[in-house]
Amino acid sequence: MTGIAADGDASLGIMMRDVIVRWAPLLVLAFLVLLFPVFEWLEDFRAGQDHVYLLDSRFFSIRNASRIAVAATPGLMVAIGVTFIIIMGSIDLSMEGTVSVTAVIFAFAFLALGGTLAGWAWLAIPLAMLVGAAMGMVNGLIHVVFRIPSFMVSLAMGFVGTGLALVLTGGDRIRVEDELFRALLTVRWLNFPIMCYVALLALLVAWFIQSRTTLGRNFYAVGGGEELAQASGLNVTRVRVLGFALAGIFFALGALMAVGRIGIAETATGNNFMFISITAVVVGGTALWGGIGGVLNTMVGVLIVYVITNGMVVIGLPNWLQDGVLGALVITAVVLSTNRRSISFVK
Amino acid sequence: MPDMTREFLKPHFPWITLVALTIIVGLANPDFLSISGLISLMADVVPLLIMALGMTFAIYIGGIDLSVQQLANMVTVMTTVYLAQYGIGVALLVILAGALFGAVSGFVTTRLYVPSFVSTLAIGFIALSIAKWLSDQRALFMDATLRDIHFGWMFDTTMGVPHELVLGLVLVLLAWFLQTRTSFGRALKAVGSGELAAVASGLDVDRVKILAFCISGMFAACAGLMFSVKLSGGDAQLANGFLLLAIVAVLVGGTPLTGGVGGVINTLIGTLIVMVIRAAMVYLEVDATQQQMVFGIVLIIAIALTIDRSKLRGVVK
């Protein structure tokens, strides 16, 4: 009898741990959001100034929240795209190239079609998304047809993308100055620029795809057990190729946001997206071996990464220290949000 | 019969690709094949080679090391800052630092269960922080006399062979020796090809993995040292752009990410393939803006040719 009771306790403990692990990314985010104001409070306290914790915080303010949101939007789009791929147990490293190409093609098409959203230039938006989808599809096709691991294919495709952007621009920057398009950043509803709402909409669409469409569910099936899925009659090849195409579309959205944010499209538009997005996905609790996690996790992961970066600036951490602290915090966040029971190997 | 030949040729695809590429470029532009030209090309690629050699160990056990570029950055700064103080001893210092960072990556990966993709990236950020702190975020320059006294030998030549090339080859030999002749190398192979069997044979798998990252860190430090001496300075961004190239060199040489296959010699070949492709674009006068795109396309073809799919166990992800 004692044995059964002990087992019961153990399973209760495991359940508790499961719950904590499931919510760990959100807890980490909440902790960080409450942590940075503490530093501000300490500083003012030392200086002998009045400071009500949270209320007087520069970090914990709508203004700063909107700053974080704007900074995070392009990264969020890219990270959502790569989330689908990671759920399948693959990886896509082509985002930097794809973002650059789609940004540049969008800018050229936009200018060629009249340069204002009021005219035909809006067509540049679906065009950019098509280009993104095409890049992703090529990526996926090479991956499945030639049976080359996605890591290698997408890495090389990233070079092709960045290279293509360079060929198109010849190294120049293209300015997109249409006021209507820039309204993404400049017009604010409830203190947040429109692009944040667009990103939220895209997140909802991604969540919808993930949870309500056959394709989205099939990503999980492939990631959870590719051979079993194949045995159940799933066309795994098709799922994979479509997955990469879908990721390409979200990379293109990321490019649009990036251009909307700074008003410039160039070869370097895609820089730094690779590590930020994959780190954010992992920090959010999506497992690199596939099958676990999702776009909502990714949103939390992206916010964690950008909250850390922003918070360090706000509390005035020396610039040189920021990268290191980010690294250490990322490791901590991943350690906290990984369920060790479900890991057999970590490579 | 064609199957048999294919089966037989498979392990040789990487170097056949290298030779074929060299010949093609040579035919298109005979200048490419001049001995002195090739030697100087190879001397230029030595830092990349060293970095890729280290990366080989991480990939050989089925992991990856994304910290190498930042480690090299940090080492360029360390070398420049401490050259006056320690002289040639700075080499020892930076290699120890590389080993330490690698060991930490390995520890975080094996004991804290953080995938190496993230752990090494994060450890790289920490190295970057140290580089920025030491350099005060400025580009530093070495004292030319001190540099020549302590490291001038690195860029001399003996009978037309640059010493840095010799150094690179010595490191290849060292890495090759580690991989093929030592008990560590054997354990590495066992962990890479069959982790479960390695555990069941009583190997200390965690230690082997930590050591692999440690070695990767040491080689990255060597690469950084060479950069720094070559460019006579240090900077927290000096080695940027080398990470992806190092990964590419390993992959194109035929060491897939699944581990246990390929190795140091493959990486040597892979680095040379990368070198030939890049040099070829100069010799064949590919427009500068098109080079990166061409590089990517040729890369896909090269990987498709060199990868031995029968050794990719299980599903291709």
Next chain:
Amino acid sequence: MYELRAVDKHFPGVHALQAVDLEVRRGEIVGLVGENGAGKSTLMKVIYGAYQPDGGEIAIDGKTVRFQNPRQAMHHGIGMVFQEQSLIPNLTVMENIYLGFEDRFVQFGVISWRSMAAAAREQLAKVKLDIDPAAITSDLSFAQRQLVELAKVLTLEERIDGDLVILLDEPTSVLAEDEVKLLFRIVRDLTKRASFIFVSHRIDEVLDLSDRIYVMKDGRIVDVVQRDDAEVSVIQRKMVGREIDKEYYREQKQKPYNPAHVLVSFDDVSLPGAYHHISFDLHAGEVLCLVGTEGSGREAILRTVYGLDSCSSGIVTVKGERITRFSAMAGVRRGIGHVPRERKVEGIVNGMNVYENMTLAQLRRFARLGVMNVPEEKRLATRWTERLGIKTPSITKDCGGLSGGNQQKVVLAKWRSGGSDVLLLDHPTRGLDIGAKEDVYEMIREMSADGVGILLVADTLEEAIGLSHTILVLKDGEIQKRFDGTPGSKPSLYDLVHHMI
């Protein structure tokens, strides 16, 4: 309704199925029993379309059919409930049930979870499983997953017109007693909708559930028994067939062990969920066999001795030293060798050659300052290759390319050459042909003559009886009975089975 007529299947060197006739009538539950290696799993694969027979034919309602793959078999109403869990753990129950067939719930590209859940609930009702169709599969118990698999197969009912034949492959191996009863009740109810072929090694269960029982041995159907005439002992005798051949197990070479020299000792050792209150001594030169059904705790005991699992209470002693820290590394250092059941995954390293595999557990002995002495390794490998008659073109050949028997010899050589004097053999002859099996038996005798203590989990009961000095019968993690295996007074198969189930 469903018929196999004189079905033959050959594999290189093995005649796996010989003129097998089998018939399933509508609404019938047919049992299939046989020892490991009797051909049950091959026969099942032929039935559900994973293998194509070399001879004979398959007929449904008198019409000859041929299946290229399991999917085609499904279209003819043949479904399989796998022994290994074939559900994808991270998906919900309903997604698993309808995986690959979601189309009927999709409207304008959107899955209607509501209609899928309703349909899934209907399927689950067929197997009397009252769980939320949206539950994550990995949260279910084994028994529930088994029923979900059954429900998944039963969706065939809606997709095809004809009759259903459902294969149940060892469905009870991970279930508790009351769960088994529940499953049987459900299967009996379902005979209104489908016929079943029930495969199990638990003869009493087969007798309990089946209308007729086919007994297989050496790739043949040796008898068909009606339930009413069936008796456990008769069926067992048919399964085993011939008298145990003393020569086969090298019984004349069985020497008494040294009772004064204890190598491994368990004193009241328990590991919750695996085994309880286990005590035994393994002596030098002794072959001690753990006998029991799957899940009776035999493997877990081996893992504890080796150090892969720890125990929660009791005292484990190896060569006089009490073990407190359990690790495979320490186990190897103490001279324990482990021949795992999963030879290809845990036994040999696929991708390393013969000599590399042989020295893997003793790298230190062949390294000076960390540098391997390869010529010495090769000498050792050559010596052992000759000694054990390992058939390989060269000792530098990849072990993954060797036959199962030769791989097993490499694994045995790995431990023997390293001087291990405690060997844990987990199904050492699984999947080997007769000749290779005899080689392994020969080696076991040689080792025990050398004073090696061997802890054995045998592939068959005959093997266990033939080889061992001592037999411990386990059931549900507890030792039921200890038998002495001295030649001449060995227990009979029926003695063992009596205590196993």
